[in-house]
Amino acid sequence: MFRSVRHMIYDLIEWRSQILSGTLPQDELKELKKKVTAKIDYGNRILDLDLVVRDEDGNILDPEQTSTISLFRAHEIASKQVEERLQEEKSQKQNLDINRQAKFAATPSFALFVNLKNVVCKIGEDAEVLMSLYDPLESKFISENYLVRWSSCGLPKDIDRLHNLRAVFTDLGSKDLKREKISFVCQIVRVGRMELRDNNTRKLTSGLRRPFGVAGNCV
Numbered sequence: 214m215f216r217s218v219r220h221m222i223y224d225l226i227e228w229r230s231q232i233l234s235g236t237l238p239q240d241e242l243k244e245l246k247k248k249v250t251a252k253i254d255y256g257n258r259i260l261d262l263d264l265v266v267r268d269e270d271g272n273i274l275d276p277e278q279t280s281t282i283s284l285f286r287a288h289e290i291a292s293k294q295v296e297e298r299l300q301e302e303k304s305q306k307q308n309l310d311i312n313r314q315a316k317f318a319a320t321p322s323f324a325l326f327v328n329l330k331n332v333v334c335k336i337g338e339d340a341e342v343l344m345s346l347y348d349p350l351e352s353k354f355i356s357e358n359y360l361v362r363w364s365s366c367g368l369p370k371d372i373d374r375l376h377n378l379r380a381v382f383t384d385l386g387s388k389d390l391k392r393e394k395i396s397f398v399c400q401i402v403r404v405g406r407m408e409l410r411d412n413n414t415r416k417l418t419s420g421l422r423r424p425f426g427v428a429g430n431c432v
Contacts, residue, residue: 221252324382339363343401346398355395402424
């Protein structure tokens with residue numbers, strides 16, 4: 214609604230400038246004034262404000278000089294015009310949605326862009342962060358893993374990729390879009406000792422991959 218009202222205000226500002234310029238012929242000026250009043254009445258309607266009753270030239274009717282019956286008939290005409298405009302806007306939106314759906318259906322493949330900002334997880338050792346797409350109903354992954362190696366100090370192992378950890382899951386076809394659910398799954402694998410409490414250097418192991426955590430969210 215904010216965007217719709219903003220666009221209407223921009224239109225009104227532009228039309229007001231044209232009216233104040235004094236360069237329009239009388240017939241164009243009259244049509245532009247009608248256009249302005251129609252836009253104002255439409256904006257009041259979508260904002261649930263009072264409907265202003267006007268005459269044929271767009272001037273506000275004075276209730277002190279206009280009969281009750283004339284006001285009622287003018288109100289009926291104005292309400293009908295605004296409702297017709299609302300139905301027209303609704304029809305245009307439905308047609309736009311239909312065209313968008315048809316465009317998506319005709320598109321052979323889609324992609325999902327992922328930008329990793331940070332890993333907020335206290336691990337204590339180096340880790341591997343694996344991200345992938347998962348179908349919970351079929352209980353299977355539907356994409357390859359995107360792997361990021363994370364150091365124990367809380368930064369990527371490849372420091373050159375800091376703030377540039379991006380991946381694109383490609384080749385998602387119409388079949389994938391029709392899935393009832395698709396989850397974005399993030400797995401964390403700890404790489405290091407068998408036990409974090411293992412301080413005995415004679416038993417110390419290194420480079421072992423141990424599952425540490427997992428999280429997911431629907432996309």
